[in-house]
Amino acid sequence: MTHSPLSPIPSSFTPRHRWKVLAAGVAANAAFSVAFSGIPMTAVLMRTGYQLDNATLGLVLGLMGLGIAVSELPWGLLTDRWGDRPVLLAGLGSTALALVAMALWAAPAAEHIPGLGWLGSGLLLVGLLGGSVNGASGRAVMTWFDASERGLAMSIRQTAVPMGGGIGALVLPYVALHFGFAALYGLLALLCALSAAMSWAWVHEPPIAVAGDTALPASAAAPKSGPLRDARAWRIVAGIGILCAPQFAVLSFGTVFLHDFGHAGLATITATMVFVQVGAMVMRVWSGRWTDRNRNRPAYLRACSGLTVLLFAGLAVLALASGAHAADSAALRIALVMLLGVSGVCVSAWHGVAYTELATLAGASRAGTALGMANTSVFLVCFVTPFSIPHLLALQGWPMVWLAASACALVAMPLLVARPAAADQKLAKTALSRST
Numbered sequence: 001m002t003h004s005p006l007s008p009i010p011s012s013f014t015p016r017h018r019w020k021v022l023a024a025g026v027a028a029n030a031a032f033s034v035a036f037s038g039i040p041m042t043a044v045l046m047r048t049g050y051q052l053d054n055a056t057l058g059l060v061l062g063l064m065g066l067g068i069a070v071s072e073l074p075w076g077l078l079t080d081r082w083g084d085r086p087v088l089l090a091g092l093g094s095t096a097l098a099l100v101a102m103a104l105w106a107a108p109a110a111e112h113i114p115g116l117g118w119l120g121s122g123l124l125l126v127g128l129l130g131g132s133v134n135g136a137s138g139r140a141v142m143t144w145f146d147a148s149e150r151g152l153a154m155s156i157r158q159t160a161v162p163m164g165g166g167i168g169a170l171v172l173p174y175v176a177l178h179f180g181f182a183a184l185y186g187l188l189a190l191l192c193a194l195s196a197a198m199s200w201a202w203v204h205e206p207p208i209a210v211a212g213d214t215a216l217p218a219s220a221a222a223p224k225s226g227p228l229r230d231a232r233a234w235r236i237v238a239g240i241g242i243l244c245a246p247q248f249a250v251l252s253f254g255t256v257f258l259h260d261f262g263h264a265g266l267a268t269i270t271a272t273m274v275f276v277q278v279g280a281m282v283m284r285v286w287s288g289r290w291t292d293r294n295r296n297r298p299a300y301l302r303a304c305s306g307l308t309v310l311l312f313a314g315l316a317v318l319a320l321a322s323g324a325h326a327a328d329s330a331a332l333r334i335a336l337v338m339l340l341g342v343s344g345v346c347v348s349a350w351h352g353v354a355y356t357e358l359a360t361l362a363g364a365s366r367a368g369t370a371l372g373m374a375n376t377s378v379f380l381v382c383f384v385t386p387f388s389i390p391h392l393l394a395l396q397g398w399p400m401v402w403l404a405a406s407a408c409a410l411v412a413m414p415l416l417v418a419r420p421a422a423a424d425q426k427l428a429k430t431a432l433s434r435s436t
Contacts, residue, residue: 017144017202017206018144018145018153018206020202021140021141021144021202021203021204021206022140022141022144022145022153022156022157023198023202024088024137024140024195024198024199024201024202024203025137025138025140025141025157025160025203026137026156026157026159026160026163027160027194027195027198027199028088028092028133028136028137028160028195028196028198028199029133029134029137029157029158029160029161029164030160030161030163030164030167030195031092031133031164031188031191031192031194031195032092032095032130032133032164032192033160033161033162033163033164033165033168034164034165034167034168034171034172034188034191035064035095035099035126035130035168035188035191035192036064036065036068036127036130036164036165037161037164037165037168037169038164038165038167038168038169038171038172038188039061039064039123039168039172039184040061041168041169041172041173042172042173042176042181042184043057043061045173045176045177046060046176046181049108049113049176049180049181050108050113050114050116050119051113052116056116058386058387059120060116060119060120060123061123062383062386062387063120063123063124063127064123064124064126064127065127065379065382065383066124066127066379066383067123067124067125067126067127067128067129067130067131068127068128068130068131068375068379068382069131069375069376069378069379069380069382069383070127070128070131070376071127071128071129071131071132072131072134072135072372072373072375072376072379073369073372073373073376074372075087075091075131075132075134075135075136075368075372076135076368076369076370076371076372076373076375077368077369077372078132078368079132079135079136079139079368079369079372080139080365080366080367080368080369083205084136084137084139084140084143084203084205084368085199085200085203085204085205087132087135087136087368088132088133088136088137088140088196088199088203089196089199089200090132091129091130091131091132091133091136092132092133092192092193092195092196092199093192093193093196094129095126095129095130095132095189095192096189096190096192096193096196097189098122098125098126098129099126099185099186099188099189099192100185100186100189101122102118102119102122102123102126102185103181103182103183103184103185103186103189104182105118106118106119106122106185107180107181107182107184107185108180108181109180109182130192131375131379134371134372134375135367135368135369135371135372135375136368137157138154138157138355138359138367138368138371139359139364139367139368139371140203141153141154141157141359142154142359142360142364142367143205143206143364143367144206147360148292149292150292150356150359150360151287151288151289151291151292151297151352151353151356152285152288152289152292152352153288154288154352154353154355154356154359155284155285155287155288155289155351155352155353155356156284156285156288156352157352158284158351158352158355159280159281159284159285159352161351162277162278162280162281162348163277163281165277166274166277166278171187172184172187175187226362226366226369227358227361227362227366227369227370227373228369228373230361230362232361233358233361233362233370233373234373235415236354236357236358236361236374236415236416236417237358237370237373237374237376237377238377238412238415239354239412239413239414239415239416239417240351240354240355240358240374240377240378240412240416241374241377241378241380241381242381242408242409242411242412242415243305243308243347243350243354243408243409243412243416244377244378244381244382244385245381245385245404245405245408246308246312246343246347246405246406246408246409247344247347247348248381248382248385248386249385249389249401249402249405250276250340250343250344250347251276251344252385252386252389253386253389253401254272254273254276254340254344255269255273257340257398257401258272258336258337258340261319261336261398262333262336262337263333264333264336264337268337272337272340272341273344275341275344275345276341276344276345276348279341279344279345279348279349280344280345280348280349283345283346283348283349284348284349284351284352285352287300287349287350287352287353288352288353288356291353291356297353297354297356297357298357298417300350300353301350301353301354301357301416301417302413302416302417304346304347304349304350304353305350305409305410305412305413305416306409306413307346308343308346308347308406308409309406309409309410309413310406311339311342311343311346311347311406312343312347312402312403312405312406312409313402313403313406314339315336315339315340315343315402315405315406316398316399316400316401316402316403316406317399318332318335318336318339319336319397319398319399319402320399322336347409354374354416355371355374357416357417358370358371358374359371388404389401392404
């Protein structure tokens, strides 16, 4: 819904309403993140409950990520065509229904174990439908927040992913163990329905006075060809996806590395992963605010990429140097834990800034498409990374894994910051001189 410049703006649509829109976007992302990141935390219980072997378990868990990767771009295109509110309501509502269907027909019980097709197709469908939340909530941030706050707002939205993952890790294994998978899927459906209610109440198209993009003229911010035909947008999309590889390496195999190689105990492993998630949330908010104030997103992205290269290279060197002696030295174990934790935080800190840079390049009216492109890249990497690490381990062990992660950050560094075309630079300078 939009408003004429001459019509009075309802009190609920004043500029302060943007924080309600942001809250709804965070809730939508967190609700789906509880499912996407939390269900794999029940892997051991799922393996027993559904009587799966490890290969089949990995396949069914990967199907949800594959569904997200396939659906992100179509949902982003629909968001730019329909608007944020219809896509969020359709996506969250249908995801809730899919989870209810899984609770009814795809949950194991003492007298019946569903076939693999029910579980796999259910998780794939949840991924296909839940992929709607990313682009739609990102476009809402772009249209409600002006250039001076977008980095902060987008970074706050991005904290929903580790927050939802943390909630899922804490809650879902307990629910699955004590109440069963039917209750687990029902709880996830309830979370999606509640976030859909928040979107219905708060997410609307902003009034013109709020929606205006004063950072750049329309021709500079949103090329006529759109982000799908903009080589600069594709460079950033590729950089975002590649730089996610070391992050997914930590999230998917960090616990295995600490247990098998570092010989760390369960308490140490849990504390390290919690540190990574909480640190990522804090750094995303801080980096968004800091880059808004200093207008230095490209420099920050280069710095994050460069530091990631050094940290993961250091982790590879430390793993190579310690060899089989990590279990014999408390100092080595502490160093491995600390370096992995810091590396995980660093490689998770830049998301909000990079997404803001990409959405600003595309323009608010094309932000859904641009963010859909980025999330497709991210979740394809999420699907590929866990499958690649065992092969690297078999080849040369953990030093090779972390060296490959460092190499990914090195490749991503020049891609994350796409230099504007000369014509766009001229328009931007003209807009800046007029604004001052």
